[in-house]
Amino acid sequence: MNDAELIAQFRAGQIAAFNTLVKRWECPIYNFVLRYVGNRDDARDLCQQTFIRAYKNMRRLRDPDKFTSWIYQIALNACRDAGRRRSLISLDTLDTPIADTTNPPDAMVHEQSVRDLLNRALQNLPEEQRVVIIMKEYQGLKFTEIAETLKVPINTVKSRMYYGLSALKKIFDRWHISEDMVRYEL
Incomplete structure (x- = not known):
């Protein structure tokens, strides 16, 4: 189905249908929110808020075929709201290099460390670029779906993707992290 x-x-009164939607979308939404905020506890809370908002506003969804972009928009708004309420990123650590340049990072970093590096680098990007990269690379959304979710032209999405990936490369260069080390994670 x-x-x-x-x-x-669900609109006909079958609450179990909403539960099925939650089960289907819980993991993708959680992963999106986690990449956005970089904190598991905040991600769990924001994921829950996303589904509560979806439940309360499901009747307002005009086109059920656009559920994907609608649920991601709710998740993005929840993240933005949380960011306004409290700082989710420690600003004093944003420009601190990760790797000690005296030891080659390729020898020291394992898979989880690479994920952590990438998440930290993502947090350094402007929000509009970070969101596009997360939606495209991690959530597997099409450019058209991202444009629909963000309510911007598709070429804007593509340019944000380009500039975001370029900025990530500069961050990794500044941290003395080889692009090959993190490429498989994107």
Whole structure:
């Protein structure tokens, strides 16, 4: 059963249909939020807030076929709201290099460390670039879906992707991290 059919069932009063939607989307939304905020506890809370908002506003969704962009927009808004309420990023650590340049990082860093480096680098990007990279590279959304979610032209999404990836490369260069080390994570 697809999302639109589940939405129709939920609107008809079948609460179990919403539970199915939550089970289907819980992992992708959690992963998106986690990449955005960089903190597991905050990500769990924001994921829960996303589904609460979706539950309360499901009847307002005009086109059930656009559920993907709608749920990501709710998650993004929850992240932005949380960011306004409190700082989710420690600004004093943003420009601190990660690796000790006296030891080659390729020999020291394992898979989890690479993920941590990448998450930290993502937090250094402007929000508009970070969101596009997360949606495209981690969530697997198409450029058209991202443009729809963010309510911007598709070429804007593509340029944000380009500039975001360029900025990530500069961050890794500044940290003396080889691009090959993190490429497989993107």
